[in-house]
Structures are given as C-alpha cells and as structure tokens.
Amino acid sequence: MYCMCSDKSFSDIIDYQSKALLPFKKLLNEYTNCATTGCGSCIEPLQIELEQLDLLSIESSTDAG
Numbered sequence: 001m002y003c004m005c006s007d008k009s010f011s012d013i014i015d016y017q018s019k020a021l022l023p024f025k026k027l028l029n030e031y032t033n034c035a036t037t038g039c040g041s042c043i044e045p046l047q048i049e050l051e052q053l054d055l056l057s058i059e060s061s062t063d064a065g
C-alpha cells in the first residue's frame with residue numbers, strides 16, 4: 001500500500017519502524033502524516049500490517065484492552 005498523505009509506501013514506514021520501534025502513535029507522528037494532516041485511512045491497515053510483522057510497540061498502559 002501507499003500512503004499518499006505521507007508520500008510514503010507502507011514498506012518505507014515498516015522499514016523505519018523495524019529500525020527503531022516506536023509506540024504506534026509516535027510512529028504515526030514521526031514517520032507519517034496519517035494522524036495529523038492526513039486523511040487517516042492508513043492508520044488501521046498500517047496497524048494491522050505492523051501487528052502481523054510483530055513490529056507494534058505497545059504504548060505503556062495498564063489497560064489490557
């Protein structure tokens with residue numbers, strides 16, 4: 001997939017994430033525009049891809065949900 005809002009392909013974003021594992025929200029802020037000026041349509045598929053690749057860093061939270 002390609003994120004037009006961030007002008008990056010998912011593989012670019014996944015590549016950054018594999019080099020420095022960031023919490024998902026931070027990743028969106030640092031590597032993409034999805035959560036800021038972007039349309040946001042990439043957030044869910046990106047999260048799923050990262051989950052599948054085991055590259056999703058869980059943000060510190062006591063909430064297990």
Ligand code: FES
Pocket residue numbers: 002003004005006033034035038039040041042043
């Ligand atoms: S196309 Fe990726 S956030 Fe809009």
